[in-house]
Amino acid sequence: MLALVMSTLSVQVVDERHWRVVIDNPPTNLVTPDFVRDLHATVERIVAAPELKVVVFESANELFWVNHFDLGQIKDFPPLWTDAVIKLSTAPVVSIAKIRGRARGGGDELLLACDIRYASREKAIVGQIEVGTGILPGGGATERLPRLIGRDRALEAILSADDYPAELAERYGWVTRALPDAELDGVVDALASRLAGFDKQALAAAKQQINRATLPPAEDLHAAYQEFLASLSFPGFPKRLGGLRELYGKHGAGLEVDLGPLLGDLP
Incomplete structure (x- = not known):
């Protein structure tokens, strides 16, 4: 299996039709500037690969898929995330x-x-923690979640800033399926192999049809990112950030593990 290794992720070429992107940005897979650059470069390669049909994104860290x-x-x-x-x-x-x-925030x-x-x-575990920290989501959650789970559940998820376990996320429609961990690799590998054997033009055209009915306008995603940046100037954000630093002093690295529930302890 050929591999392209970058600082925060690697691209593993199962074959020309099927790639795996393995995220590894220790210790907690935070979204950092380097990760955004690596992700953007990887997506550019995905788009440009003429024979590629399916790509699987996974994590090398079983505690964190991709963090905030x-x-x-x-x-x-x-300025590459939205693109x-x-x-x-x-x-x-x-x-x-x-x-x-x-998988929280970004x-x-x-x-x-x-x-x-x-x-x-x-x-x-999935969640959008931004409102709990005093800022706004900006990477697409406010545009995509309502289309997947409905307005009321999207409001609950984004305003509560809490963690959602896989089974509840499946019930909401946030994830496609929640599977026993022992079955996850086999199910994903089987689907990826099946799709890799189909005709690329048919796969791409069917996806485009569904996109036409379901994707948010690109300009809304760009606007949300600018609103996220502006929210960093909200007067309540420094106080919430200070509270997070206090929580880190109490919980250390464990803060990231239990961040969703612990946000409710901020003053």
Whole structure:
């Protein structure tokens, strides 16, 4: 299996029709500037690969699929995130998220940009934490979640900023299926192999038809990212950030594991 290794992820070429993207940005798979650059470059390769039909996104860290944005580096982020997730959703390639661990904030917005989402029943957790930290989502959640789970459930998820286990996420329609962890690899591999054997033109055209009925306008995603950046100036954000630092002092690295529930302890 050929591989292209970058600083935060690697692309493993199963064959020209089927790739695996393995995210590995220790210790907690935060969305960092380097990750955004690597993701964008990878999506560009996905779009340009003439024989590629299916790509699976997975994590090397069973506690974290892809985590939230690293707000400590926000000034260093390249303006590439929105372009990457739009291109992934519209690419003539089927993207499958194989989810073990936490996918919060930007991580959840990446899995929402994937076409199909299979989650480990025991290990997957999804959530949008931004409002709980005093800012707004900006990577696509406010545009994609209502289309998947309805307005009221999207409001619950985004306003509560809480964690959602895989079974509840499946019931809502947030993920395609929640599977026993022991079955997850086999189900994803079987689907990826099946799709890789189909005609690429038919796969891409069918995806385009469904996109026409379901995807948010690209301009809405661009507007949301600008609103996220503006929300970093909300007067309540520094206080919430200070509270998070206090929580880190109490819980250490465990804060990231239980971040959704612990946000309710902020003053």
